[in-house]
Amino acid sequence: MILRIVLYRCRLGSVAFKQCRFYSPEVRDHFKNPRNVGSFDKNDPDVGTAVVGKAACGDVIKLQIKVQDGVIKDAKFKTFGCGSAIASSSYVSELLKGKTFKEATEIKNSVIAEQLKLPPVKVHCSLLAEDAVKLALKDYQQKQDALKAKADANA
Numbered sequence: 001m002i003l004r005i006v007l008y009r010c011r012l013g014s015v016a017f018k019q020c021r022f023y024s025p026e027v028r029d030h031f032k033n034p035r036n037v038g039s040f041d042k043n044d045p046d047v048g049t050a051v052v053g054k055a056a057c058g059d060v061i062k063l064q065i066k067v068q069d070g071v072i073k074d075a076k077f078k079t080f081g082c083g084s085a086i087a088s089s090s091y092v093s094e095l096l097k098g099k100t101f102k103e104a105t106e107i108k109n110s111v112i113a114e115q116l117k118l119p120p121v122k123v124h125c126s127l128l129a130e131d132a133v134k135l136a137l138k139d140y141q142q143k144q145d146a147l148k149a150k151a152d153a154n155a
Contacts, residue, residue, distance in 0.1 A: 023083055024117035030087035035094050038076040040064045045147055048140025050132040054124060059085040063132035065096060065104075067140055072096045072104055077132075084122035088112050088129040096133065101141075107133050 023031070039062065040047045046067050053060035059081030066074040075093040079086045091112055096104055112118075112126035 027087040030090040031083040034090040048136040050135030084125040
Protein backbone atom coordinates (compact mmCIF):
# COMPACT_ATOMS: atom_id res chain seq x y z
CA MET A 1 0.00 0.00 0.00
CA ILE A 2 2.74 2.43 0.93
CA LEU A 3 4.68 1.62 -2.23
CA ARG A 4 1.57 2.17 -4.36
CA ILE A 5 1.25 5.62 -2.74
CA VAL A 6 4.93 6.32 -3.41
CA LEU A 7 4.60 5.32 -7.07
CA TYR A 8 1.34 7.23 -7.39
CA ARG A 9 3.02 10.35 -6.09
CA CYS A 10 5.97 9.69 -8.40
CA ARG A 11 3.55 9.70 -11.30
CA LEU A 12 2.14 12.99 -10.08
CA GLY A 13 5.63 14.44 -9.82
CA SER A 14 5.80 14.82 -6.05
CA VAL A 15 9.29 15.70 -4.88
CA ALA A 16 8.46 14.71 -1.31
CA PHE A 17 9.01 11.06 -2.14
CA LYS A 18 12.59 10.63 -3.23
CA GLN A 19 12.19 6.83 -3.32
CA CYS A 20 10.93 7.24 -6.90
CA ARG A 21 14.46 7.62 -8.20
CA PHE A 22 15.31 4.11 -7.02
CA TYR A 23 12.85 2.50 -9.42
CA SER A 24 13.61 2.35 -13.11
CA PRO A 25 10.93 3.13 -15.69
CA GLU A 26 10.78 -0.63 -16.39
CA VAL A 27 9.99 -1.44 -12.75
CA ARG A 28 7.42 1.33 -12.56
CA ASP A 29 5.78 0.09 -15.77
CA HIS A 30 5.51 -3.53 -14.60
CA PHE A 31 4.34 -2.36 -11.17
CA LYS A 32 1.67 0.01 -12.47
CA ASN A 33 0.62 -2.31 -15.31
CA PRO A 34 1.42 -5.86 -14.18
CA ARG A 35 1.06 -8.50 -16.85
CA ASN A 36 -0.52 -11.93 -16.29
CA VAL A 37 -1.87 -11.43 -12.77
CA GLY A 38 -4.10 -14.32 -11.76
CA SER A 39 -3.97 -18.05 -11.27
CA PHE A 40 -4.75 -21.39 -12.85
CA ASP A 41 -6.29 -24.46 -11.24
CA LYS A 42 -3.36 -25.96 -9.34
CA ASN A 43 -4.83 -29.46 -9.82
CA ASP A 44 -4.62 -29.19 -13.61
CA PRO A 45 -1.94 -31.67 -14.74
CA ASP A 46 -0.72 -29.15 -17.33
CA VAL A 47 -0.05 -26.51 -14.66
CA GLY A 48 3.10 -26.16 -12.57
CA THR A 49 2.84 -24.09 -9.39
CA ALA A 50 5.49 -22.51 -7.19
CA VAL A 51 5.23 -20.41 -4.06
CA VAL A 52 8.43 -18.78 -2.87
CA GLY A 53 9.12 -16.14 -0.28
CA LYS A 54 11.76 -14.30 1.65
CA ALA A 55 11.07 -13.81 5.32
CA ALA A 56 13.57 -10.97 5.66
CA CYS A 57 11.59 -8.65 3.40
CA GLY A 58 8.15 -10.27 3.38
CA ASP A 59 7.97 -10.81 -0.39
CA VAL A 60 5.96 -13.83 -1.55
CA ILE A 61 5.56 -14.91 -5.17
CA LYS A 62 3.10 -17.48 -6.50
CA LEU A 63 3.97 -18.35 -10.09
CA GLN A 64 2.09 -20.79 -12.30
CA ILE A 65 2.90 -22.04 -15.77
CA LYS A 66 0.60 -23.78 -18.24
CA VAL A 67 2.37 -26.19 -20.57
CA GLN A 68 1.18 -27.63 -23.89
CA ASP A 69 3.29 -29.94 -26.04
CA GLY A 70 6.45 -29.13 -24.08
CA VAL A 71 6.08 -25.36 -24.51
CA ILE A 72 4.98 -22.88 -21.86
CA LYS A 73 1.82 -21.40 -23.35
CA ASP A 74 0.87 -19.13 -20.46
CA ALA A 75 2.04 -17.94 -17.05
CA LYS A 76 0.22 -16.28 -14.16
CA PHE A 77 1.40 -14.81 -10.90
CA LYS A 78 0.24 -13.31 -7.65
CA THR A 79 2.79 -11.42 -5.61
CA PHE A 80 2.66 -9.86 -2.18
CA GLY A 81 5.63 -7.58 -1.83
CA CYS A 82 7.48 -4.51 -2.96
CA GLY A 83 7.35 -2.96 -6.40
CA SER A 84 10.51 -4.78 -7.47
CA ALA A 85 9.03 -8.16 -6.51
CA ILE A 86 5.84 -7.42 -8.43
CA ALA A 87 7.81 -6.15 -11.44
CA SER A 88 10.11 -9.20 -11.38
CA SER A 89 7.09 -11.52 -11.31
CA SER A 90 5.36 -9.64 -14.11
CA TYR A 91 8.49 -9.58 -16.26
CA VAL A 92 9.28 -13.27 -15.79
CA SER A 93 5.67 -14.23 -16.56
CA GLU A 94 6.07 -12.51 -19.93
CA LEU A 95 9.52 -14.00 -20.48
CA LEU A 96 8.28 -17.57 -19.95
CA LYS A 97 5.64 -17.55 -22.66
CA GLY A 98 6.67 -19.57 -25.69
CA LYS A 99 9.75 -21.02 -24.02
CA THR A 100 10.57 -24.73 -24.01
CA PHE A 101 11.45 -26.43 -20.75
CA LYS A 102 15.15 -26.22 -21.53
CA GLU A 103 14.92 -22.53 -22.37
CA ALA A 104 12.93 -21.82 -19.20
CA THR A 105 15.53 -23.57 -17.02
CA GLU A 106 18.14 -21.19 -18.40
CA ILE A 107 16.35 -18.07 -17.11
CA LYS A 108 18.65 -16.42 -14.58
CA ASN A 109 18.03 -13.70 -12.06
CA SER A 110 20.81 -11.64 -13.61
CA VAL A 111 18.76 -11.29 -16.82
CA ILE A 112 15.69 -10.21 -14.84
CA ALA A 113 17.69 -7.73 -12.75
CA GLU A 114 19.43 -6.33 -15.82
CA GLN A 115 16.25 -5.92 -17.87
CA LEU A 116 14.42 -4.21 -15.02
CA LYS A 117 17.50 -2.23 -13.96
CA LEU A 118 17.01 -3.29 -10.35
CA PRO A 119 19.17 -1.50 -7.79
CA PRO A 120 21.55 -3.79 -5.84
CA VAL A 121 19.31 -3.74 -2.75
CA LYS A 122 16.44 -5.19 -4.82
CA VAL A 123 18.30 -7.96 -6.68
CA HIS A 124 16.86 -10.49 -4.22
CA CYS A 125 13.49 -9.96 -5.93
CA SER A 126 14.93 -11.30 -9.18
CA LEU A 127 16.32 -14.28 -7.26
CA LEU A 128 12.82 -15.04 -5.97
CA ALA A 129 11.48 -14.90 -9.52
CA GLU A 130 14.19 -17.30 -10.74
CA ASP A 131 13.45 -19.68 -7.85
CA ALA A 132 9.74 -19.54 -8.68
CA VAL A 133 10.44 -20.49 -12.29
CA LYS A 134 12.55 -23.48 -11.25
CA LEU A 135 9.97 -24.70 -8.72
CA ALA A 136 7.05 -24.29 -11.14
CA LEU A 137 8.93 -26.35 -13.72
CA LYS A 138 9.72 -28.97 -11.09
CA ASP A 139 6.07 -29.13 -9.96
CA TYR A 140 4.87 -29.58 -13.55
CA GLN A 141 7.45 -32.31 -14.18
CA GLN A 142 6.45 -34.15 -10.99
CA LYS A 143 2.80 -34.10 -12.09
CA GLN A 144 3.75 -35.47 -15.50
CA ASP A 145 5.91 -38.20 -13.96
CA ALA A 146 3.04 -39.20 -11.65
CA LEU A 147 0.63 -39.38 -14.60
CA LYS A 148 3.10 -41.50 -16.56
CA ALA A 149 3.65 -43.84 -13.61
CA LYS A 150 -0.10 -44.22 -13.18
CA ALA A 151 -0.57 -44.94 -16.89
CA ASP A 152 2.27 -47.49 -16.82
CA ALA A 153 0.76 -49.19 -13.76
CA ASN A 154 -2.62 -49.47 -15.51
CA ALA A 155 -1.08 -50.87 -18.73
